[in-house]
Structures are given as C-alpha cells and as structure tokens.
Amino acid sequence: MRVLLSTYGSRGDVEPLVGLAERLRELGAEVRVCAPPDEVFAQRLAAVGVPLVPVYRSARALTTAKAPPTSLPQRAAELIAGQFDTVMKAAEGCDVLVATGVMPAAAGGRSVAEKLGIPSVSVTFQQITLPSPHHPPLAYPGRPFPPGVTDNGVLWDLDVQSINALFGDALNTNRASVGLPPVENVRDYVIGDRPWLATDPILDPWHPTPDFDVVQTGAWIMPDERPLPADLLAFLDAGEPPVYVGFGSMPMDASKDAAQVAVEAVRAQGHRALVSHGWADLALTDDRDDCFAVGEANHQALFGRVAAVVHHGGAGTTTTATRAGAPQVVVPQATDQPYWAGRVVELGIGAVHDGPTPTFDSLSTALKKALAPETRTRAGAVAGTIRTDGTTVAAKLLLGMVDRVGQGKPPVSA
Structure with a gap:
C-alpha cells in the first residue's frame, strides 16, 4: 500500500x-x-x-x-x-x-x-x-x-x-x-x-x-528516542529541575525582551531557567550558570525533567507537556493557542498568561500558580490518562x- x-x-x-x-x-x-x-x-x-x-x-x-x-x-x-x-x-x-x-x-x-x-x-x-x-x-x-x-x-x-x-x-x-x-x-x-x-x-x-x-x-x-545533548544533560544534572521557556514556531515580537523577562521571572521563583531558541531565536542575556539555552531537543525526554513548561500553546507542545506531567504556563500568541490555554486551565494542570507579551509581574503571577504543589500533583494525575x-x-x-x-x-x- x-x-x-x-x-x-x-x-x-x-x-x-x-x-x-x-x-x-x-x-x-x-x-x-x-x-x-x-x-x-x-x-x-x-x-x-x-x-x-x-x-x-x-x-x-x-x-x-x-x-x-x-x-x-x-x-x-x-x-x-x-x-x-x-x-x-x-x-x-x-x-x-x-x-x-x-x-x-x-x-x-x-x-x-x-x-x-x-x-x-x-x-x-x-x-x-x-x-x-x-x-x-x-x-x-x-x-x-x-x-x-x-x-x-x-x-x-x-x-x-x-x-x-x-x-x-x-x-x-x-x-x-x-x-x-x-x-x-x-x-x-x-x-x-x-x-x-x-x-x-x-x-x-x-x-x-x-x-x-x-x-x-x-x-x-512518535516515540522520540533521541538522547538529550551532553551539555544539556550536564545542566539538568547540576541542580534542581529548571523551568523550560520556549515558543516553538512563533516569531514572538521583541523576542530578546521576552527571553529576559522570562529568565528574571523564573529566577524570582527560585528556579533555574532553560530557554529554547525556537523560531523567535530566543537567547540568554547574561552568562550566569543558572540559565541554559538549547536548540532542537527531544521534548518527550526533556519535559519529564523540568519544573514547569512556559510555552505558546501549540497543540503538540501542550500534548507533550501534558503527557510528561509537567505543569504549564501558556502564553498564547495566535490561532488555536488560546483554546489550548483554556484547556490547560480547565484541567487544572497549569496557568494561562493574559495576553501574548509577558511582563515580569504577569509571568511571575502565572508561574506561582503553575509551580504550586497542587498543580504538579494534578498534572501528574492527568498525564496518566493521555492516550x-x-x-x-x-x-x-x-x-x-x-x-x-x-x-x-x-x-x-x-
């Protein structure tokens, strides 16, 4: 056939x-x-x-x-x-x-x-x-x-x-x-x-x-068997699970500011930050050792090792994070992304950011909810129900x- x-x-x-x-x-x-x-x-x-x-x-x-x-x-x-x-x-x-x-x-x-x-x-x-x-x-x-x-x-x-x-x-x-x-x-x-x-x-x-x-x-x-890069593994092993920040195929206006705001908000919650370049070409704004930038990587393996996933709300990223049991903060940009953000909130597995452009205060508020112990517990429970x-x-x-x-x-x- x-x-x-x-x-x-x-x-x-x-x-x-x-x-x-x-x-x-x-x-x-x-x-x-x-x-x-x-x-x-x-x-x-x-x-x-x-x-x-x-x-x-x-x-x-x-x-x-x-x-x-x-x-x-x-x-x-x-x-x-x-x-x-x-x-x-x-x-x-x-x-x-x-x-x-x-x-x-x-x-x-x-x-x-x-x-x-x-x-x-x-x-x-x-x-x-x-x-x-x-x-x-x-x-x-x-x-x-x-x-x-x-x-x-x-x-x-x-x-x-x-x-x-x-x-x-x-x-x-x-x-x-x-x-x-x-x-x-x-x-x-x-x-x-x-x-x-x-x-x-x-x-x-x-x-x-x-x-x-x-x-x-x-x-x-598709089950992704690709190993994570050695330098990424070293970063993950060097401390507590970081918060992943990435916006996939979204170009993200003012992407440099978006990366800096995200890193500062993650740090304010006492976590390390893992920034994915994506199509917005997000990049780190300093060289402190509590942050790491990554390109193409196996999200199925990676999301199981993070404290939360901050993302744009694409169908694939939302599903992968849900299957991994990772709490989510969705920053919807366009098209179907507000819908997926709403589903994350309705299921109790994360928070939605109000609007496409995060600020330190707005993202910090969403992160607090996503990083709460009850959200992590609920995310783990839902993960077991995904086909x-x-x-x-x-x-x-x-x-x-x-x-x-x-x-x-x-x-x-x-």
Whole structure:
C-alpha cells in the first residue's frame, strides 16, 4: 500500500505526520510526505526513513516575514498551485491521501485525490476548525467578525464566507485547469462528512454534532528516542529541575525582551531557567550558570525533567507537556493557542498568561500558580490518562480504507 501524507504549515502541522509515517511503515506501507522544505522537517522524516517532497516555500521564512493580511489570498493562490503541481505528481500510484495543514493546502490535497480517483481523509489537529455550536470559529487575518456578533451559528456562516473569499477563486481556477468542477463551499469540501480529529479526548474532548461524524484517533505522537545533548544533560544534572521557556514556531515580537523577562521571572521563583531558541531565536542575556539555552531537543525526554513548561500553546507542545506531567504556563500568541490555554486551565494542570507579551509581574503571577504543589500533583494525575495509541489507530483506519476500496466498498472514513 502506498500512502501520501500532505500538509503545509508550522511544525505543529508536520510533526504529527512523522509519527503516523513511522507507524505506517511498521505496518508495511510505503509512505511519502509533502510538506514545506524546512531543514528540520526533512531531518525528522529522514530519521524514520520517509522522503520529504518539498512544497512551496519555507514555512519558517513565511512565518517570520510578518506579511500584511492583504497578502494572504496571493500566498494561498501560490500554495494551491503548488499543491496541484507537486502533490499531484507525488500522489500518482498512491492508494490513499491524508490532507491536513492550512486550509488552502488541505483544499488542494483533497482536490488532487479527487482528480486521481483515490480516497482521501481530512485531518485537523485541533477541534476549533470544525464547525460546532459549542465553540466559535477563528477569524482570519484581515477579516474580523462583526462587533457584537456572538451566536456561534452565525459566526460559522461568516466563516464560510471568509474562506470562500480568501481561497475560493484560487482553488476553483486550479480545479478547472485539471477538469474538476468548482467548489461552492471550500470549508465543507475540505472537512467532508467524516473528518479525523487527531487529538487526545481528555485534553481535547469533542462534543458530537449532527452535521458530520468526527473520528477522534488520539494525538499522533512518535516515540522520540533521541538522547538529550551532553551539555544539556550536564545542566539538568547540576541542580534542581529548571523551568523550560520556549515558543516553538512563533516569531514572538521583541523576542530578546521576552527571553529576559522570562529568565528574571523564573529566577524570582527560585528556579533555574532553560530557554529554547525556537523560531523567535530566543537567547540568554547574561552568562550566569543558572540559565541554559538549547536548540532542537527531544521534548518527550526533556519535559519529564523540568519544573514547569512556559510555552505558546501549540497543540503538540501542550500534548507533550501534558503527557510528561509537567505543569504549564501558556502564553498564547495566535490561532488555536488560546483554546489550548483554556484547556490547560480547565484541567487544572497549569496557568494561562493574559495576553501574548509577558511582563515580569504577569509571568511571575502565572508561574506561582503553575509551580504550586497542587498543580504538579494534578498534572501528574492527568498525564496518566493521555492516550498513546493515536498513530496506531490512524494507521489501521487508513489500511482499512484501502482494503474496503479494494473490495469495491466505499471508504467509510473518507
């Protein structure tokens, strides 16, 4: 069986596919991944023996470029065109396609599968992109919702209008170029009737709706066996567990100030600090021995050795910290991150920072709550409830889809 996993986005959109790709290969499938041409993505996939088919431009370069919202339709058009070119070629001979990532990439991936006549499944790594009466949609840059509108049903209708306005013309132009009919509702086309939600049901509980049948597989996490760097291990062994500070793929305005504020707030709580460079290029502002800066590292191993994790609230980082039993301080920057911050608070496993820019006082307040003994106890209890079989569930579902098609039956999970 040949499987194509197609995505475009930040690390949170790519890393889960690494875990799924590894599990699929263990079950005998041939796997290839279409993703941004960032070196870290190629390295992670190479480690599990899966080739990266590069699509469009570097995700890190685009994220840190801070382009105005008006450029979003143009970038989407370029990305969709790349999907129809690169992904179309990569999908030839494949038995099933998994489409995820940002909306225009997923729309292109689903269209490629439709053109080639192969089953596909739409996957999201956070439920707030799925229409539901229980939560509102995210507003796209440059297209805020009208002030005072709070009804979720109305907001989801407006969401359809925004997505069609931003991506509809580009998608339908490319579909017409390969002989496909136009799509009237881009969002619902991408989601389909049976989307997959690759998140943990404790951390991200889905409330069923009558509109579609969501398949929640559990989070897609690959067991990370990479050893921690020797100098990092030496720092960890030299004292009490430090507080980790890192903001992943977020560029973080005034990143130098953010690092300094974080280190000072951590020190004020009597802890050492461990700062991750990330896409914001955070760096230490002094050379005292109670601080250490780290680049790429195994978070699964690292988070089990820290006093708390201060992070941006990405789905992957939140899940990894939760599985490790580490108390969290979430400093949400954008998109789905406020949602994950809210879940951390609701579960009692950490604190949320009010706003994207921490100050000494605001971060100190959040750290006090996260570092309280009762938070550590609760975080440890929740850690034991987080599922670890998400990639196995998803891989077997994909195998089952292909088997059904081979038997002349409809792919029920598409």
